[in-house]
Amino acid sequence: MAEEVKNISERISKIASGLTEDLQVSVNELTALGQSMCFDMRGQRLADLSLNMIEIIDRNLYERTCDVRWWATDASLVDALTNHSPGNCAHASERLGIILDSYTVYLDIWLADNNGRIIASGRSGLYGRVIGANIAQEPWFKKAMQHSSGDQYFSGQVTAESLLNSSQTCTFSAAVRSKAGKQTPVIGVIGIFFDWKNQTDSVLKGVRLSDDERSRSRLMIIDDNRRIIASSHTHNHLGERIELKTKAAQTNGYTILGKNLIQGYLVTPGFETYPGMGWLGVIEQHLPTTDT
Structure with a gap:
């Protein structure tokens, strides 16, 4: 009788041990699945x-790609590039300033002639080194000068612009054309500077x-x-x-x-x-x- 009880006890222990191992495997699988x-x-x-x-x-x-192509046809910008008189350039800067007052997502807007010299800026009072600076080697200027149609634009990488007090900006540009036409000769470039950091x-x-x-x-x-x-x-x-x-x-x-x-x-x-x-x-x- 004692031997039978011992055998039954051992069998129960083995079954319990097997159930524990199977249960642990299931618990581990469920834990992994849950995770x-x-x-x-x-x-x-x-x-x-x-x-x-x-x-x-x-x-x-x-929206910035739409803005730059639209503003490239502004009459005051075309006039300033057609005739670089102080009055025309001042009027173009004034016009750019009015635009910036309404579009607060920009740091500044520049107008450059075909040689890369900036002749107008909407925030010349804030960024005093802009007017007269030469940006002929900037990618956004070079690309715009190569555009074959008024439908084209350039979108640049995010950089820190030294002329804008090293502010972070994403630059968009387009060619300005004589008589604001789509296929007429390129007479300059407009660059608009998105206020990247704040936006x-x-x-x-x-x-x-x-x-x-x-x-x-x-x-x-x-x-x-x-x-x-x-x-x-x-x-x-x-x-x-x-x-x-x-x-x-x-x-x-x-x-x-x-x-x-x-x-x-x-x-x-x-x-x-x-x-x-x-x-x-x-x-x-x-x-x-x-x-x-």
């Missing part, structure tokens, strides 16, 4: 928020994150060379490179950078006739400690 679902849900949300962020930037820059700061602050989420997140706009051109972290500098692990052939998604760090991203889709610059909206977020 994966958590990462997927949060990662997709960050990608969606990145879309909203870069989409606002794209729409904003699209993108506003966009980043407008992303819908709770205070807790924002404290655990870094929001960024990244250019096509994987350099930071806007960031919610003030210690990030213009042009600083970032580790960005996008998945091949995917324009949006997320990457797990560490045990508790997710990076959601989306490549610019462009807007209307503006194809975008290959820039990305990126949001990095640390998971809260309760999710570890």
Whole structure:
């Protein structure tokens, strides 16, 4: 009898041990599945928020491409380039100043002749070194001079412009043509300087994150060379490179950078006739400690 009880006890112990091992395997699998679902849900949300962020930037820059082509046909600018009289140049500067009073997203607007000399500026009182400066070697000037039609424009990278007190700007340009025609000879170039820092700061602050989420997140706009051109972290500098692990052939998604760090991203889709610059909206977020 004692031997039978011993055998039954051993069998019960083996069964219990097997159940414990099976249960632990199941628990581990469920835990891994739960973590994966958590990462997927949060990662997709960050990608969606990145879309909203870069989409606002794209729409904003699209409007700048319309502005520069429209203002290139302004009669006062055509007159100043046709006849470089002090009166005409002063009138062109006055006209540019009026435009800037209504379009507060710009730092300044410049008008340059075919030699690259700036003859008019909307904020010459604020930026005293602009009038008379030569920008013939600037990419935005060279590109505009090569345009074959009034429908064309140039959209530049984000830079710090020395003549604008090293302010961060994104420059758009277009050719100004005689008699404001689409195919007439080029007589100069208009350059408009988007107030990049202030405008993108506003966009980043407008992303819908709770205070807790924002404290655990870094929001960024990244250019096509994987350099930071806007960031919610003030210690990030213009042009600083970032580790960005996008998945091949995917324009949006997320990457797990560490045990508790997710990076959601989306490549610019462009807007209307503006194809975008290959820039990305990126949001990095640390998971809260309760999710570890």
